[in-house]
Amino acid sequence: MKKQINVGIVGYKFMGRAHSNAWIKAPLFFDTPSTPVLKAACGRHQESLSEFAQNWGWEETEPDWQKLVTRPDIDIIDIALPQNLHYEVALAAAKAGKHIFCEKPLSMTSEQAAEMLKVCQETGVKHYLNHNYRRVPAVALAKKMIEEGKIGRIFHWRCAYQQDWIVDPSFPLTWQLKKETAQAGPQWDLNSHAVDLAHFLIGDVTSVSALTTNFIKERPIADETATGSLSGASKGDEMGEVTVEDAALMMVRFENGAIGSFEATRFATGRKNRLTFEIYGSKGSLVFDLERMNELQYYSNEDTKGEHGFRTILATESIHPYAGNWWPAGHIIGYEHAFVHAVVDFLNAIENDTDIKPDFADGLKIIQVLEAGLRSAELGGEVRL
Template sequence: MNHGNKKQVRVGMVGYKFMGKVHSHAYRDVPFYFEPEAVPVLQAIAGRNEAELKQTAAKLGWLSCETDWRRLIERDDIDLIDIVAPNHLHAEIAIAAAEGGKHILCEKPLAMTLEQAYRMRDAAKKSGVVHMLSHNYRFAPAVQYAKQLIASGRLGRIYHLRATYLQDWLIDPRYPMEWRLQKELTGSGVLGDIGSHIIDLARFLVGGISEVVGRMDTIVKRRPLPGQPMSEEPDRAPMGDVTVDDACSFLATFENGATGVFEATRFAGGNRVGNRFEINGEKGSVRWDMENMNHLQVYFVDDEPGLQGFRTILCTEAQHPFAGNYWPSGHIIGYEHTFINLVSELMNGIARGDSPQPNFDDGVANQEVLAAVEKSVITKKWETVGK
């Protein structure tokens, strides 16, 4: 594809599984839908399994491979380091990338700990590189439109937010151990994995969170080690301890006085991506559900009696954020387009030299909430965020 004289951003990606596939697709498609100020080039991908890596690189369109992520940072033909590796690698890679003068896109959560998050943010700012955090759900047109309604005052003073992220993929106790279930590799369990998404959405839509009180539960405490067949009697297989939370809930107070109720779990049967929020204000309310991501439900208190109730807005009009770059009205978009929208902002940010939101500042703010929730579980009392 001919991109004329536009700046090229040569990407080096660390990791290549689920998120690697999603990010690769976004890089390839962003010039098709948008006119970004810079265009990505799939320069190199890094991973440990060389045979699998080469196969994946060929399928996804990457030009070269490296079996050591450090080589990506050493290479002069890489401008952006994209981190889709497990959480325990985020800080080391991001700090090395910043010190090497590379722009950074990092998967969520930003870090394993708040201390790591501070170091990552400080390294990125000190080096002056562009940094962004991959909280893709912000970039659904319906979520962006909800933000516009709130920011414009259409809902008035915000009273409260209810947010959930419900999954069910761990209900079977025979499901084997993986890195997301081990504290030394992931930091926290469902709280950091999917709870971080609804925290980021809440901060984006309603504002900063000042205090929290939470509860965390590990429902299945031991699981078969990886590589074991799915046995009807899992206790007979070699077992490992689950060292993170399976379910988490917490209450929150926002800096503007609004209250929040949050729940994240992997044990909510029938929910695949139950990422949902409802926000209530003095003049109206909005609801959103990721499993029906193109719709935003909107209610205004001053609607005439007899017609009051939630209306459903299909956010595919050209007037809706990002939607005009895709198809004619009513032709819906999907999960992958949230990443394309995010990458379009990242490319523009790199061209301009600024870090689009959500960036590492947002990652730190989210991490402060995660840390406060974890602390409150231990102290069994309300904890101030950021202290």
Template sequence: MKQLNIGIIGYKFMGRAHSNAWKKASLFFDIPFQPVLKVACGRHRDSLMEFAKKWGWEETETDWRRLIERDDIDVIDIATPQHLHAEIAMAAAKAGKHLFCEKPLAMTSAEAETMLQVCKHSGVTHYLNHNYRRVPAIALAKRMIADGLIGNIYHWRAAYQQDWITDPNFPLTWQLQRELAQAGPQWDLNSHCVDLAHYLVGQITDVTALTRRFIDQRPLAVEGAMGNLKAEAAGYGMGEVTVEDAALMLVNFENGAVGSFEATRFANGRKNKLSFEIYGSEGAITFDLERMNELQYFSTRDPDGLRGFRTLLATDENHPYIKHWWPAGHIIGYEHTFIHAAADFVTALGSGTAIKPDFADGIAILKVLEAGLKSATERKTIRVE
């Protein structure tokens, strides 16, 4: 099998998830190339070396530009914060590298459009890793909707809830600074929800939104030599939070459906709860990431007296992706969605076909998110360009 040399930029949470995916993809999927963990790149040499040794990366590099210049790298995996995506992606595309990029795609839709044009001009494959599309239960929901099992869609309702910054003493990390993150949960969390809405329901035409910041100042964060954040920031002073803590949107879809979105980091007790509900003329589908192997399905075609939501355990061989894993009833987890993405990406490279979502999808998502922020500021409905 021909090798596909991967260079990853970023080695923390997403770096670990992506490394695991590249290592496992060929073990469970019949893919045309063997991914090779060639070079890991990051700022802090000591922690980078530790990461590379643990995950099996052959080499390390502290300058991403030198990594991109290498002739032996086929794919650049961008696992950095989003303010770094555009510069890295465009340089890599110009060097002829295929791109596997974490979400959100960029800081603005205009920036993302430039990224897409560079990729098109260079003829490289570009993938945006909204990994939840590759949850088997969600892919099953897509198939059920396409088969008409819930009829014409009337309602979409999504919520992405976390609680990791409810403590006022949580430090001012990059996620809370507009110059590095662009926005708060509207960018980080609602990007996932909008992608799923586009995937399952359709394009969004207009947005009415509000945002709220609950804590205006936080202790300054200090990064140590090993790249670790010092959580106890007492004595380092206070800094301004410049993004929202919660965002809510009401939307209209092109197909006539209506929808709502809630994204917050202030939902105590919710660690990573992504849920959605879809209601149609002949049934309904609901999903909760905290029970990611399950799909709730209601059908109006069931006999009177026997109607109700039924639980579908998406672990049968005929469910998306599952035939590559374990016997029915043996559940899979969050990390498997990244493996599915890696396998699909390598397969797309082998066949010369596109993979979804791509940078064009990322632009469409960002335009909805931007419309939401503008609506919240101007206190009026904003049409999505």
């Protein structure tokens, strides 16, 4: 029988559900070294917390996160909270010797991120930052192909993360639209994912030039008791100021000489959660679209003359990263599966005392790029890292 490892989760909405599903599914589909036990769930509102715990099989509820992180029967703290709450919980968890599985973006500032990393290094706990798109099989395949030299020297990175959930001016002023709770808009939320993918696939960023804009400057005050992290419920006619950007564009230089661009917006009408990247190199190119997440487009200069063209690789074969643990080839997987892959790798890192990426060091680098983008937009010029 496998040994058990006890998990305590802080946060129970969108990410709480996604994480819970991953803890449950990981040992069912993968040969994990331990079996996660959903020990205790923590949140502010007892009624909805109890409903969440019952639905997902958490053994107990704990309204006080400070008690949760110090419980001797908890091995892992899963932080499924908005980013303004990561810092305090992560520091306390690390000081209590708990391994940390943390949702992105890591923190509100690079200063917070640096302290979170320092405490984790001092205490020796495992620290994972959940940029789950790294663990989509097609993205992991792209990494493998780049490392094998399939596209040669990389010249260009082009990335866009597009959503449309706040196009309606009557959509309320939720926490994602306020600087005190979100730090920034899509530059923080969406571009954190995009920058992580760029670091993963291309390399470190050395300079940033950016612009940001606001399309709607005031919105109805949100009803914070409404369910769902993207709820469209408002209190009434009272209006509040939007204090983060609605869209951000960045141009960057990479350490390896490549150049790149990033678009992050919540005003791309018709795009619900579209994350695309294009990578162009001396020997070939790769293209990925999250809305077709099982596919990777590949162009090779080494094809026979007259037969060049982008081909579609369906990354569902047993030889593709992670894919062999799911269904027969051609049976696609979805958004939630990348969370499962993250849990599997996290459990293996704990068991084998190895690093897992991205970690808080990667999170710090991402925040530094995002901050440089905001500074560039404010100053109107290039910012070097």
